[in-house]
Amino acid sequence: MKNIGILLSGRGSNFEAIARNVAAGKIPAKIALVISNREQAPGLKRARQMGLKTLFISPKGKEREAYDQEVVTALKVAKVDLVCLAGFMRILSPVFVRAFPGRILNIHPALLPAFPGLDAQKQALDYGVKFTGCTVHIVDEGMDTGPIVLQAVVTVLDDDTEESLSARILKEEHRIYSEAVCLMLEDKVRIEGRRTVLRQ
Ligand code: GRF
Secondary structure: OEEEEEEEOOOOHHHHHHHHHHHOOOOOEEEEEEEEOOOOOHHHHHHHHOOOOEEEOOOOOOOHHHHHHHHHHHHHHOOOOEEEEOOOOOOOOHHHHHHOOOOEEEEEOOOOOOOOOOOHHHHHHHHOOOEEEEEEEEOOOOOOOOOEEEEEEEEOOOOOOHHHHHHHHHHHHHHHHHHHHHHHHOOOEEEEOOEEEEOO
């Protein structure tokens, strides 16, 4: 059985979607550890209620590399095979990325490479695109730049607000994140440069 490590900073709805699918036997793995950089993150509280092992690692007064090394050590001790960033509001240093090469996933609420960074749904609305969506990608040393595993398209409606659009994107996030986790755990994702190729 493979081990998943989750990193989150906030609400944790993507974490919960993954946890539900693990509990339902749809994801063949165990959530070995949930880590947050924010003590009050609702997602961390939820993980505790679910009886999962949780860890708050405070970033206060720590250099980025030292912080990341602490997180990496905790993930290694928990024997984590796949790291899932689920609304983790920190950029990972090379120390972290190199400790889990090709084994860190992130979810982004836009069709990358469009609208990287913060407030992707608002960026899409402000730009006036007719379609946006979400992307699960492998984390590399850039921001929202790694090879794409899965994407889902969401239509932007004329009367969409940031909230209504975000809600429809979030539904797709929950669906494709678990799907991508399964593909990774089953070793079905081969990285070829910037692309990923799915093995049958
Ligand atoms: C999601 O929109 C995700 O795409 C982005 O951060 C948000 C996290 O939401 N990376 P949640 O904490 O999973 O509910």
